[in-house]
Each structure stands twice: as C-alpha cells, then as structure tokens.
Amino acid sequence: xxxxxxxxxxxxxxxxxxxxxxxxxxxxxxxxxxxxxxxxxxxxxxxxxxxxxxxxxxxxxxxxxxxxxxxxxxxxxxxxxxxxxxxxxxxxxxxxxxxxxxxxxxxxxxxxxxxxxxxxxxxxxxxxxxxxxxxxxxxxxxxxxxxxxxxxxxxxxxxxxxxxxxxxxxxxxxxxxxxxxxxxxxxxxxxxxxxxxxxxxxxxxxxxxxxxxxxxxxxxxxxxxxxxxxxxxxxxxxxxxxxxxxxxxxxxxxxxxxxxxxxxxxxxxxxxxxxxxxxxxxxxxxxxxxxxxxxxxxxxxxxxxxxxxxxxxxxxxxxxxxxxxxxxxxxx
Numbered sequence: 317x318x319x320x321x322x323x324x325x326x327x328x329x330x331x332x333x334x335x336x337x338x339x340x341x342x343x344x345x346x347x348x349x350x351x352x353x354x355x356x357x358x359x360x361x362x363x364x365x366x367x368x369x370x371x372x373x374x375x376x377x378x379x380x381x382x383x384x385x386x387x388x389x390x391x392x393x394x395x396x397x398x399x400x401x402x403x404x405x406x407x408x409x410x411x412x413x414x415x416x417x418x419x420x421x422x423x424x425x426x427x428x429x430x431x432x433x434x435x436x437x438x439x440x441x442x443x444x445x446x447x448x449x450x451x452x453x454x455x456x457x458x459x460x461x462x463x464x465x466x467x468x469x470x471x472x473x474x475x476x477x478x479x480x481x482x483x484x485x486x487x488x489x490x491x492x493x494x495x496x497x498x499x500x501x502x503x504x505x506x507x508x509x510x511x512x513x514x515x516x517x518x519x520x521x522x523x524x525x526x527x528x529x530x531x532x533x534x535x536x537x538x539x540x541x542x543x544x545x546x547x548x549x550x551x552x553x554x555x556x557x558x559x560x561x562x563x564x565x566x567x568x569x570x571x572x573x574x575x576x577x578x579x580x581x582x583x584x585x586x587x588x589x590x591x592x593x594x595x596x597x598x599x600x601x602x603x604x605x606x607x608x609x610x611x612x613x614x615x616x617x618x619x620x621x622x623x624x625x626x627x628x629x630x631x632x633x634x635x636x637x638x639x640x641x642x643x644x645x646x647x648x
Contacts, residue, residue, distance in 0.1 A: 329356035372430025386410035418467040428487040433527035468495030473594035511568040
C-alpha cells in the first residue's frame with residue numbers, strides 16, 4: 317500500500333490521463349491516455365498485505381492489457397484500411413471490456429471484491445469516462461449493441477440476486493447501469509452524459525455511506541450497531557441507486573424511457589424495465605431482511621450525530637431529488 321502523498325500523485329495522473337484521452341483528436345493518443353490511466357490505477361489498488369487486493373490487481377491488469385491490445389490492433393487495422401468502419405466489432409469489444417459492459421463484464425465483480433470502497437468508487441466512475449465517451453462517438457445501433465444492452469441489464473439483475481457481498485452487489489448494479497447508458501448513447505449525447513452524472517452522484521452517496529460504517533457484507537449490514545433512523549437513511553440511498561420511483565435514481569431511467577418511447581423502441585424498453593424490476597427486488601429484500609433482524613430499541617430517536625449529517629443530507633437528496641430536477645427541467 318502506498319502512502320497518502322504518493323497516492324495523491326497517482327490520482328492526479330488518473331485525472332490527467334482522462335483529460336489526455338478525451339481532448340485528443342488521434343486514436344493513438346486516446347490509447348496512450350488509457351495506458352497511463354491503467355498504470356496509475358494499479359499502484360492505488362495494490363495492497364501488499366492483502367491477498368484479495370493482489371488478486372484483484374492482477375485480474376484488472378490482465379483484462380485491461382487484453383482490451384488495450386484489441387484496441388491497438390483495431391487502430392492499426394483502421395490505419396491500414398483493413399477496417400473501413402470505425403465502429404467495428406473489434407474496437408467496440410475493446411472499449412466494452414475496458415468499461416465492464418456485458419458480455420465482457422466477467423472481471424468487474426471479482427476486482428471490486430478485492431478493493432476498498434474508495435477504489436471501488438474510482439473504478440465505477442472515473443475509470444469509465446474515457447471508454448464510454450469513445451463509445452458514444454462511434455456507437456451505432458446494430459445486433460451487437462442491442463444484445464449488449466439487454467445482456468448488461470440482465471446480468472446486472474440476475475447476478476445480484478444471491479449476493480452477500482455489497483461490493484459485488486454494487487458491481488452488478490454498475491453493469492446494469494452500463495446497459496441503460498448504452499441505450500441513452502444511441503439517442504442523444506446529452507442524455508447519456510446526464511445519466512452518467514446522475515450515476516456518479518448516486519455512486520458517491522452509496523460508497524460514502526458504506527465506507528463510513530465499514531460495511532462490506534450483508535451480515536455486517538444486518539448487525540450494524542446504529543440507530544434505526546440511520547439504517548433507514550442508508551436504505552433510502554440503496555433504493556435510489558436501484559431506480560425505484562420517486563427516488564432521484566429513477567430520473568435518468570425515466571429520461572431514457574421517454575426517448576425510447578419517442579423512437580418507438582417499445583420492446584427493448586419493456587425488456588430493460590422488466591430486468592430492472594429484479595434489481596429493485598433484491599435491494600428491497602436487503603432492506604426488508606435487515607429491518608426484521610434489527611433490535612427495535614425503544615430509545616431509538618431521530619437525534620443525529622454530527623458525523624451522520626452527510627448521510628442524512630444525501631438521503632434527503634435521494635428522496636426529493638426527482639421532484640427538484642423535474643421542476644427545473646420543466647422550466648426549459
């Protein structure tokens with residue numbers, strides 16, 4: 317594990333690599349920025365005394381290396397005029413693998429399980445910016461994309477049903493949101509960017525909450541020695557990221573549904589909604605099970621410790637966020 321000052325340097329390198337990639341007008345520079353990004357992220361997640369961290373780091377390195385080779389191969393073939401279309405399956409597969417989109421999602425739950433919550437947040441947000449942005453520039457609705465959209469939401473829904481690890485649960489939730497973002501990319505660049513921003517906000521809220529209480533498994537969550545009011549606040553954030561209305565997490569999905577209806581993509585949207593209901597189900601099951609096992613101490617109250625103000629504030633954002641944003645959007 318590296319010290320905090322060195323850690324800050326690598327985080328700055330992560331941000332710089334993202335800026336290099338998204339501001340470039342050359343595919344080679346984009347590839348170079350992604351490589352810098354990978355090499356900066358590996359020292360951050362590697363912990364010498366943690367075997368799970370070592371395994372996660374090796375898995376991440378191998379997967380990203382394969383994706384980088386595929387991306388470089390597609391760039392070379394494109395320059396040699398072997399690939400005429402820039403949105404070739406080879407290039408799309410490489411970018412999907414880098415961002416953990418199904419069917420190239422296999423590495424993400426395993427890697428997330430070996431990371432702490434801060435690194436999980438970086439993996440779910442900052443590490444996705446470049447590949448998703450590149451995909452949005454070359455995406456084209458075809459059989460491969462439709463299959464990937466449906467598979468991502470399906471894997472995210474089914475994969476999280478019997479999970480006892482909260483980090484793996486967040487990984488499958490991230491995979492599910494990837495499918496929704498692919499749909500949003502097909503309709504509008506502004507739409508998927510808005511979705512991604514909302515997803516980042518919800519991920520920050522969830523990881524901050526879990527990191528504060530040092531909760532990694534379902535058993536730890538159920539045995540949390542906290543007031544019932546704090547548990548309720550935590551579950552509100554969970555329901556928000558699952559996309560349950562009227563929480564803030566429902567807003568980006570609502571926007572995608574509206575665009576889909578305008579483009580007559582009824583069957584696709586019905587399939588995504590049905591799969592998302594499974595995601596909502598397992599978050600509701602966590603909440604229900606934990607509440608049943610909670611010791612209802614008669615002394616519990618709404619008196620909040622100063623350290624819990626952040627959790628309370630983010631929970632209120634989750635509750636009223638949909639209403640506030642809807643009112644703002646109605647003005648334009």
